[in-house]
Amino acid sequence: MFADGEHGENFAEVEINKKHFKTFKIGKAFLDYDQLLILSHFKGHDIAGFGGAIKQLSMGHAAKGGKLAMHMGEKPRIISRKCRQCNLCKSRCNVDALNIGKKSYIDKDKCIGCGACMAICPYKAITIMSIRNIAKFIGIGHPFIEKVVEGAFAAQLNKHNIYMNFAMNITSGCDCIGKKMTPIMEDFGIFISSDPVAIDKACYDMAKEKGKKFKGYKTFAYAESIGLGSAEYTLHELK
Ligand code: SF4
Ligand code: SF4
Structure with missing residues (x-):
């Protein structure tokens, strides 16, 4: 339960x-x-x-x-060079914020910062760390x-x-x-x-x-x- x-x-x-x-x-x-x-x-x-x-x-x-x-307010980003375009993260995102391709990125306007994509990416291509x-x-x-x-x-x-x-x-x-x-x-x-x-x-x-x-x-x-x-x-x- x-x-x-x-x-x-x-x-x-x-x-x-x-x-x-x-x-x-x-x-x-x-x-x-x-x-x-x-x-x-x-x-x-x-x-x-x-x-x-x-x-x-x-x-x-x-x-x-x-x-x-x-x-x-704490939204992740994709390190595009690490992304292998496996699309696993897309299956976890409830708001369709992930764009996977040659230059993968997260649509910050759609992303609600739940972190589910970060947890599932097997290649550590999604991170919350940034200079900010x-x-x-x-x-x-x-x-x-x-x-x-x-x-x-x-x-x-x-x-x-x-x-x-x-x-x-x-x-x-x-x-x-x-x-x-x-x-x-x-x-x-x-x-x-x-x-x-x-x-x-x-x-x-x-x-x-x-x-x-x-x-x-x-x-x-x-x-x-x-x-x-x-x-x-x-x-x-x-x-
Ligand atoms: S799970 Fe990671 S490697 Fe796979 S498409 Fe998403 S960001 Fe790229
Ligand atoms: S943090 Fe959540 S809402 Fe944002 S892209 Fe990843 S799965 Fe989608």
């Missing part, structure tokens, strides 16, 4: 009144529970910098409409990150969740890429907390301590500023 129905039609609009979203669409079935165990894989992410509990809350609870709302997006990573207030944080806020409203992050098989890209990836660092454990911000910050800090500085640091300040949780934590190690 899908919490938002077979095609995203079973959603609830949660009122949050934040900077990017006044309301946010989450799978309606999630409203039936006041506590969930949120299991997350800690790893890198092309746009958000890293993925952990916050991203899992956000993307994992968002109805299809919520996911699109978060991704809108890289500039956003180091700029102030990356909108995608803020949207993810707001989605997470909507998902945990009135709940008493428990979060578990698995810092294992840590890859530079997100699991949603749908391809085998080689871990970029050693495993460093399983974390548990009742605060989605604290648990992600603990993983982020430990990765940094072990030599991998992920992007997406601004997530924590924004998450704290809208009341999602606290980036302060104390580690209690169990052996």
Whole structure:
């Protein structure tokens, strides 16, 4: 069963009144529970910098409409020289935005930024990385990150969740890429907390301590500023 129905039609609009979203669409079935165990894989992410509990809350609870709302504005492009014209991506695009040929390209006016084509391309010919997006990573207030944080806020409203992050098989890209990836660092454990911000910050800090500085640091300040949780934590190690 899908919490938002077979095609995203079973959603609830949660009122949050934040900077990017006044309301946010989450799978309606999630409203039936006041506590969930949120299991997350800690790893890198092309746009958000890293993925952990916050991203899992956000993307994992968002109805299809919520996911699109978060991704809108971040549209991929085709690296034409890498495109082998297999047309696989076309079969995934609901808005017919892909033009495949000698010079393959995405019609930015039609594209809604869902990322489905990027996930399926076997030749890594579709990317979201661009000079503009890289500039956003180091700029102030990356909108995608803020949207993810707001989605997470909507998902945990009135709940008493428990979060578990698995810092294992840590890859530079997100699991949603749908391809085998080689871990970029050693495993460093399983974390548990009742605060989605604290648990992600603990993983982020430990990765940094072990030599991998992920992007997406601004997530924590924004998450704290809208009341999602606290980036302060104390580690209690169990052996
Ligand atoms: S899936 Fe990749 S290689 Fe195939 S047509 Fe689309 S962009 Fe080109
Ligand atoms: S991101 Fe989604 S909407 Fe845009 S071209 Fe790819 S599949 Fe189509």
